[in-house]
Amino acid sequence: MALFEVGRVCVKIAGRDAGERCVIVEVLDAHTVLVDGATRRRKCNVKHLEPLAETLDVKKGATHDAVAKAFTALGVDVKESKPRKATTKPRHAHKAKADAGEQSAVGQPVKAKAPKAEKPKAEPAKAPKAEKADAPKKKVAAKKTE
Amino acid sequence: MVRGMFKSGRFSRVHVKVPGGRTVLRFKEKTPKQPHCGECGKPLPGIPRMSRVEATHASKSSKRPQRPFGGVLCSACTRKRLVAKARV
Numbered sequence: 001m002a003l004f005e006v007g008r009v010c011v012k013i014a015g016r017d018a019g020e021r022c023v024i025v026e027v028l029d030a031h032t033v034l035v036d037g038a039t040r041r042r043k044c045n046v047k048h049l050e051p052l053a054e055t056l057d058v059k060k061g062a063t064h065d066a067v068a069k070a071f072t073a074l075g076v077d078v079k080e081s082k083p084r085k086a087t088t089k090p091r092h093a094h095k096a097k098a099d100a101g102e103q104s105a106v107g108q109p110v111k112a113k114a115p116k117a118e119k120p121k122a123e124p125a126k127a128p129k130a131e132k133a134d135a136p137k138k139k140v141a142a143k144k145t146e
Numbered sequence: 147m148v149r150g151m152f153k154s155g156r157f158s159r160v161h162v163k164v165p166g167g168r169t170v171l172r173f174k175e176k177t178p179k180q181p182h183c184g185e186c187g188k189p190l191p192g193i194p195r196m197s198r199v200e201a202t203h204a205s206k207s208s209k210r211p212q213r214p215f216g217g218v219l220c221s222a223c224t225r226k227r228l229v230a231k232a233r234v
Contacts, residue, residue, distance in 0.1 A: 011232040013225045016212045050232045 004033055004046050007055045009074065012039050014048040021076050022049075023056050023067060036067045038076050156198075183220035193217055 004010075008024045017039035026034040028043065035044045041064055056070045068078040151157075157173040164170050175197055180189045192211050196204060210217030215224045 011228060013228040013232070014213070014221070018213045018224065019228050019231075050229050052232060 003051050004049070006060045007058045009037075009052045009054040009056060010035065010049040011052060012044070012048060013050050017079075020079070021052075021074065023058055023070065024049075025058060025067065026061050034061075036062075036064055037071055038079050040079060041067075181217065183223055184218050185223040186220060188220050190217065190220055 004024060004027065006024055006027065010022055010024065012018050012020050012022055012035070020038040022035040022037035022039040022044075024033045025036050025041075028034055031046050032043055033046060033049070035042060035049070054074070056073065058067060058070050062070075064078075071078050152173045156175060158176050160172045160174045161169050162172045177195050177197070180195060181193050182189050193209060194204070196209075201209065211221075213221070213224060215227070219227070
């Protein structure tokens with residue numbers, strides 16, 4: 001078996017995921033492979049990998065879930081990347097508005113930044129907070145009247 | 147009388163010639179030394195030489211590489227260590 005073939009367990013020795021174990025999922029090139037496992041799933045230069053003696057039963061182009069299952073044999077936790085939560089900070093809303101305004105002013109196509117403009121959905125989320133803030137005041141007022 | 151903060155060693159004394167012709171003592175904040183690799187002693191790239199105040203306000207990721215031993219060892223020494231650990 002060649003060194004860098006599908007199923008070979010490696011240690012990444014460069015970059016942010018250095019020191020983490022990964023398995024080769026696909027050989028893309030003479031010097032690039034697709035790796036997944038305790039590292040992020042990514043294309044990787046062979047120079048940035050240190051091959052180990054172990055191999056895993058992984059098919060070519062295996063999904064992340066399949067790799068995670070195979071990694072339980074190694075006793076290594078697989079890195080799970082969580083999708084980013086949509087931020088509801090007001091400054092983002094301002095920025096989106098500003099972008100939209102600029103684009104309309106210049107007359108450029110709005111298609112490219114359409115997803116950004118959708119962000120200011122925070123308004124309905126803010127509304128209940130405002131109500132909550134109002135509610136205790138009302139109670140206080142009621143008490144005073146009593 | 148020199149202010150207390152200027153005696154801390156954080157400032158260097160600089161003699162500046164002012165437009166009036168006098169030479170005046172001024173205090174200039176020192177820039178910190180460039181950090182070096184803990185193993186080979188080479189200067190570490192990618193680490194800005196900020197004053198303490200600037201460093202507290204800057205983000206962590208802007209002050210050092212994100213890999214293990216980032217800001218302590220150079221990339222070559224890190225790689226050597228990781229390879230040695232993997233081969234044991």
